[in-house]
Amino acid sequence: MPRVSRFLERLAAGPPIVADGGMGALISAAVPRLRSPEEANVRAPQAVVSLHLGFINAGAELIETNSFGANRRKLAAHYLENELETINSTAVRLAREAREVAGRDVFIAGSIGPLGESATRRVRTDLFAEQALVLEGRGVDVFAVETFYDLEELEDAVLAVRSVSSLPIVALMTFDETAETLAGVTAAEAAERLNNLDVAVMGANHGAGLMAALAALEQMGGDGKPLAALPNIGLASLAGGRVVYPHATPDYFAEFAAHARDLGARIIGGCCGTTPAEIAAIDEALAEERKPRARLEFAERELLVSLGEELLETGLARALREREWVVTIQLDPPLGGSSKGLVELALAIGESGKAGYVDINDNATARAGMSSLIVSATIERQAGIETIPHLTTRDASVMGLESMLLGAHSEGVRNILAIT
Structure with missing residues (x-):
């Protein structure tokens, strides 16, 4: 059965597909002095293959190409725009090479991220379509249009990909702890609009951590499209010039996977800060059909004021x-x-x-x-x-x-x- 058909069948009948983790963050840590994580495709290809293999061996059934920021606009910021074809083509080739080395028939998703700056709809459409055309031409199975803060930009990206490809699209937005984007769009509002687009899966990635992704899933669920959750390990901080992510035990990710599955997620993985250890925990939880050990509750945070405290104007x-x-x-x-x-x-x-x-x-x-x-x-x-x-x-x-x-x-x- 062709991979695309198998992918769609898994979405419909289960079990959930285990996705990989934070490729870009790990690449940046492994290869020094990169202008962007995508440059590793041509400067350190074996490091990219090694990371793909780490996730596959941990249980990932879907890996994303190292091409998240490889659109012409983002590459130009690092003087790499003339290597767009090479970087995106190599991203797919390295993912396919890792699949062959591992001997496991995993799905390869062509990763496409936002432009990172404002642009007209026509410009955005042209840039996304250009990248998608290269990724499909080199053999991806699906597209992961991910980490979008702006719903209109995500819609433009989906339409651009669809203008050059008929492959399934996984559309992912980034939400905070209250399941809202930076622009104030709720996950429920995003789901309503994404349901009208030709995407195979919609969901949440990156963002404020595991609970933020689960809060988004709760709002996006219902009778709509299959869902996906690929959160950060948590909010990052900067220490000594390095981006540092908080620690989370693999068991925490196993519990997250159980809740995400029950909320309707058909693709479950990680984003920045997640390593093969967390992906292995997700894979084990899903394989064992783990039940959540704690009830999932979402409560709006409140500012507590001590009794008797005076609220004086400064x-x-x-x-x-x-x-x-x-x-x-x-x-x-x-x-x-x-x-x-x-x-x-x-x-x-x-x-x-x-x-x-x-x-x-x-x-x-x-x-x-x-x-x-x-x-x-x-x-x-x-x-x-x-x-x-x-x-x-x-x-x-x-x-x-x-x-x-x-x-x-x-x-x-x-x-x-x-x-x-």
Whole structure:
């Protein structure tokens, strides 16, 4: 039976297809100084084959070509646009080579990602169609049009692929913990529109982690098309110039696979941060027909306010509300362990009457200094002047940021200058 027919039959009759994991993130970690992960197809082809084999040996029945960002617009940003044909052709050849070496008849999905910048519908259609034409010509079995934040761009991509190919299309969007895109489109709204397109599968990938994918599946399910879930292992952070993903046990992914299957997923895998270990856990859970061990519940997060806590307006908030000029002096935290000098300086600023606030830098010039939040709490307590601590996201996870903010709040800090 042709692979396309077998793919469609698996979608209809099951069992779910196990997909691979985070190819791009692993390639970037394995091959140094790449301009883009797709460049590895021509610079380090054996590394690409090795990663494909790792996922196949872990149980993946569908692997994606290393071509996610290989459209002309994205390649041009790295001066690789003249190698579009070579990069995409080689991506398919390496996936097919891994299939042959493994001796397992896995499906090969031609990966197509978003452009990464705004463009007209005509330009988007031309760029997606150009890439799809190369991928089909070299022998992919299906298309994975994935990691789209913009529903209209995803629709354009699907129509572009369909204009040059009749192969099945897996259409995947990226959602946050509330099952919404960055533009505020809910998973239910996305499913309603994707149901009207000629796609074989729709679902969620990348995003804010496993629970975000499950929340999206719950909204997208019903009597529509088969579903897919290929989430990140969690939200990434930046440490020492490297993208770092949180740790999740394989058993956590096994539990995710059981829930995803029960929500109607017919393709289950991973995205950034997931390795063959997580894919093996998914494969084992599905093979054993594992039942979920915990009930799946989705609850909207709430900001908890302690009983008796006063919700007072800060001086800064009042000044901005009344459209007054705000004068603040920026201070750099000490690089050592004593804040005495900074407190004395803040006290002098307050007594001068020339500024109503001090804003505290956060690791200025990428040098480690005292925490801006801790220094701000100390200044407010000892100098009596309102502070505006800077807060950057580069050195902490989401949980770490929440923890620091809660601690600062308990010490009376109420203003934040958020810097990305």
